[in-house]
Amino acid sequence: MELADIGKTFRRLDYETKVTGKAQYLADMQVPGMCHGKILRSPLPHARIKSIDTSKALKVAGVLAVITRDDILHDEGIEPYYGPVFKDQTIVAVEKVRHVGDPVAAVAALDTDAAEEALRLIDVEYEELPAVLDVHQALKPGATLVHESVRIPESGFADLAELKPVEGTNICTHFRLNRGDIQRGFAESDHIFEDTFTLPATQHCFLETHACIASVEPGGRITVWATTQNPFVVRTQLANIFKVPVSKVRVIVPYLGGGYGGKVYPKVEPITVALAQKAGRAVRVVLSREEVFYTITKHAAVIRMKTGVKKDGTLLARECEIHLDTGAYAEIGPRVAKKSGYTAAGPYKIPNLKIDSYSVYTNKPPAGAFRGFGVSQSAWAVESQMDIIAAALKMDPLDLRKQNGYNEGDKFVTEETLRAIGLKECLDEVAKSIGWEKHGARSREQRAGNGSLRRGKGLACMIKATITPSISCAVVKLNEDASLSIYTGTVEMGQGSETVLAQIAGKELGIPLQAIQVLGVDTDVVPYDLTTSSSRSTFHMGKAVQLAAQDIMHQLKQIVVKEYGVPEDKVTFADGKIRLPETQLNYAEVMFKRFGMQGGTLVGDGQVKTLVKDEFGEKSTSAFWFVAAGAAEVEVDLDTGKFKLIEYATAVDVGKAINPLGCRQQLGGAVITGIGQAMFEEIAYDNGQLINPNLVDYVLPSLGDMPPVIDPICVEVPDRNGPFGAKGIGESALIPVAPAIANAIYDAVGVRIKDLPLKAEKIYLALEEQKGKL
Amino acid sequence: MKKTISLRVNGSERSVEVEPRTTLLDLVREQFNLTGAKLGCDIQVCGACTLLLDGKPVSACSVLAVDTEGCEVLTIEGLSNKDALHPIQEAFMEFGALQCGYCTSGFILTAKALLDEIPRPTDEQIRDYLAGNFCRCGCYQEIMQAIKNVRG
Numbered sequence: 001m002e003l004a005d006i007g008k009t010f011r012r013l014d015y016e017t018k019v020t021g022k023a024q025y026l027a028d029m030q031v032p033g034m035c036h037g038k039i040l041r042s043p044l045p046h047a048r049i050k051s052i053d054t055s056k057a058l059k060v061a062g063v064l065a066v067i068t069r070d071d072i073l074h075d076e077g078i079e080p081y082y083g084p085v086f087k088d089q090t091i092v093a094v095e096k097v098r099h100v101g102d103p104v105a106a107v108a109a110l111d112t113d114a115a116e117e118a119l120r121l122i123d124v125e126y127e128e129l130p131a132v133l134d135v136h137q138a139l140k141p142g143a144t145l146v147h148e149s150v151r152i153p154e155s156g157f158a159d160l161a162e163l164k165p166v167e168g169t170n171i172c173t174h175f176r177l178n179r180g181d182i183q184r185g186f187a188e189s190d191h192i193f194e195d196t197f198t199l200p201a202t203q204h205c206f207l208e209t210h211a212c213i214a215s216v217e218p219g220g221r222i223t224v225w226a227t228t229q230n231p232f233v234v235r236t237q238l239a240n241i242f243k244v245p246v247s248k249v250r251v252i253v254p255y256l257g258g259g260y261g262g263k264v265y266p267k268v269e270p271i272t273v274a275l276a277q278k279a280g281r282a283v284r285v286v287l288s289r290e291e292v293f294y295t296i297t298k299h300a301a302v303i304r305m306k307t308g309v310k311k312d313g314t315l316l317a318r319e320c321e322i323h324l325d326t327g328a329y330a331e332i333g334p335r336v337a338k339k340s341g342y343t344a345a346g347p348y349k350i351p352n353l354k355i356d357s358y359s360v361y362t363n364k365p366p367a368g369a370f371r372g373f374g375v376s377q378s379a380w381a382v383e384s385q386m387d388i389i390a391a392a393l394k395m396d397p398l399d400l401r402k403q404n405g406y407n408e409g410d411k412f413v414t415e416e417t418l419r420a421i422g423l424k425e426c427l428d429e430v431a432k433s434i435g436w437e438k439h440g441a442r443s444r445e446q447r448a449g450n451g452s453l454r455r456g457k458g459l460a461c462m463i464k465a466t467i468t469p470s471i472s473c474a475v476v477k478l479n480e481d482a483s484l485s486i487y488t489g490t491v492e493m494g495q496g497s498e499t500v501l502a503q504i505a506g507k508e509l510g511i512p513l514q515a516i517q518v519l520g521v522d523t524d525v526v527p528y529d530l531t532t533s534s535s536r537s538t539f540h541m542g543k544a545v546q547l548a549a550q551d552i553m554h555q556l557k558q559i560v561v562k563e564y565g566v567p568e569d570k571v572t573f574a575d576g577k578i579r580l581p582e583t584q585l586n587y588a589e590v591m592f593k594r595f596g597m598q599g600g601t602l603v604g605d606g607q608v609k610t611l612v613k614d615e616f617g618e619k620s621t622s623a624f625w626f627v628a629a630g631a632a633e634v635e636v637d638l639d640t641g642k643f644k645l646i647e648y649a650t651a652v653d654v655g656k657a658i659n660p661l662g663c664r665q666q667l668g669g670a671v672i673t674g675i676g677q678a679m680f681e682e683i684a685y686d687n688g689q690l691i692n693p694n695l696v697d698y699v700l701p702s703l704g705d706m707p708p709v710i711d712p713i714c715v716e717v718p719d720r721n722g723p724f725g726a727k728g729i730g731e732s733a734l735i736p737v738a739p740a741i742a743n744a745i746y747d748a749v750g751v752r753i754k755d756l757p758l759k760a761e762k763i764y765l766a767l768e769e770q771k772g773k774l
Numbered sequence: 775m776k777k778t779i780s781l782r783v784n785g786s787e788r789s790v791e792v793e794p795r796t797t798l799l800d801l802v803r804e805q806f807n808l809t810g811a812k813l814g815c816d817i818q819v820c821g822a823c824t825l826l827l828d829g830k831p832v833s834a835c836s837v838l839a840v841d842t843e844g845c846e847v848l849t850i851e852g853l854s855n856k857d858a859l860h861p862i863q864e865a866f867m868e869f870g871a872l873q874c875g876y877c878t879s880g881f882i883l884t885a886k887a888l889l890d891e892i893p894r895p896t897d898e899q900i901r902d903y904l905a906g907n908f909c910r911c912g913c914y915q916e917i918m919q920a921i922k923n924v925r926g
Contacts, residue, residue: 019872
């Protein structure tokens, strides 16, 4: 059998069960005695609840339990308020509903028909309140408040400790970043550019909707099967809500049908547990597609960006105000806003900065993590404005980026040193891939296609951080037959983590993948991991698994030294064997020697914790940095504004591609998501009502929207702390897509679209305006 | 008012009582415990619930079970036999045509119908035929490659 290796494509360990339809996702699972839960949701964006009458609902045959605010407010065993940053969420609405779709009540019944019937019979009397439906309205003096006050938890995330809601306003958080002397920076600039960029809320649209099965034993022990990317965070939140130690909460996570950030932090779990508790039996809740749109979205944003530039293209000063619409609940919006603020300077050296990034409450469904986490928003502005600057200065957009872009050892806006930054390599790779032509090499007319068709090319790049500080722990067990079991909290949601973790452990120990089992996630069994998000698992959990494998090697060595009397420095490992001066031993022989029979287990432990300071004592806002570039070629029809994506190239500094095909999948997939965000995805509202919460009216990219070629390129600048040099890559390729396409459209026809998505009608209207017709 | 219907599922004769409003998807998932087909959108656009009904792909979320009387239904569970996977399944694994796997059974069954109808499809034909299946992880490029390289 072939030994595991690094930098080589292996067939993914999760594939056979998936292609045969045998893989069990949450909605495929049943537990004995399970009943079904459904949620009653607010029809109004903002209202006070005057009364809730459940008497008729309780009479429906098959109904086992109904929960309303009365159940969570008057139960000593329930803390009604929760949330990852601020405790502004409740299991069901208490005083007010704050967005259309806000949960008001829930029913558990023997079948879903009875549960739905009961929902229809719950009478809720509302007193409608004025609603704030966008950040402009929300920030007006005297605006209606979404939250009159917000509960701050006693202990929270270290990196968000300084961020608090601004009392008497709808400002959820305000992150500030000041650097240098902003006035002087503008005074010394030859040109000043001021633009406002906007982008709408979008939805993750994982094909698997959020779902949960919960059961509560008489002693209070809680078990949930959850569609979550961070089981340990869900465990903590459930322990707080239901007032039990974390050891009394067990979270089991099957394969996820996609996550993309939309399955971090509690979603449907608290309400399912409350139902199970009241019903006295296991309850399954599976959200409908429409309900998913009410559960979590990506932040819409308004970004005002003012940049001072020297004649030669040197960026000198930037003032930037970012308003992120975080919806009715903070969720993880405060961190999204902070990350947007950090990257408002992009991957560029700008000595003078004044950045203000706000998360703002509105009466819309909550916004939270979405692949790209705030950087998709800031990069849309940064990278669009880079091309506006290049055009005004008649500079080549690639040269302008490379002139200002970060090099190895440069200081980030936080004054920390950037290491392992393959930004320029990524830019050069994508430029080469799409045949980048120097600015002005050929005029637009020379590049014209047939009739009204015009072609253009554009590029964009980005830098992103990973969540820091954080923790990943891993346990690796060596079994008596020299096979390996890997225990981690990393959730396999499609990214290929099982295979990569097995490759890392297998490479260290010299074991074939076929002899390695990566266990499913169960918080009773696997050690702590903060989260499967923020592109962090290969770096953090990969390293933890590597350390755990090395721990086993250390133990094996100690056994050999003791049992065979060989000096430690004469014991080496190669290809799954232990080499001694005279002979070699396989692991099973050593295990037999240690335990005296065929049996026993060696347990390896690996722990990774990242801190706000690195090993050099320097500030560290990110355990590693990841950079990427993208380049697009488009063909725009001057008559209609319609455009086609002809080609797209993406290059990401992956550090080290552990499983190259897996890397290319992540890069290509992120580009497809980016294409959707760039070209058509948008949640549409009418007076606070979502008008497209379904997959007909909310359009997803399909095969027909694909450019003929997407070229994913892995640049490898190894990170000193990553396993075999690897960094995280999940989010990186998505971020440059929208600005690269917008820049290509500008290159083709000379119109600048500053509002996503890049719909034909916007391009058409801009073309008409350009012709002087409007 | 339940009705008894007879149909063939993955080659086996089945006779079953269904409500007139039961969908084919609920029938196979809940009564036959064949959960490879998934509910994604519930309105016949995402393709995650695709099954082959008399060899043609249908969105099982929007087909009534009572309308399948006498039909032959193929689900992903019936595609391979014990000894070997179907060549399309092999190709999907070889070319990395899936990530989370939630759309996979729908894609593979639709691809089977396509290749049964057009053994050597052009890129354009593949794009058209599979336009009704969404892969939110974005494995489209790999799916194209897999279908073009199905052996056997």
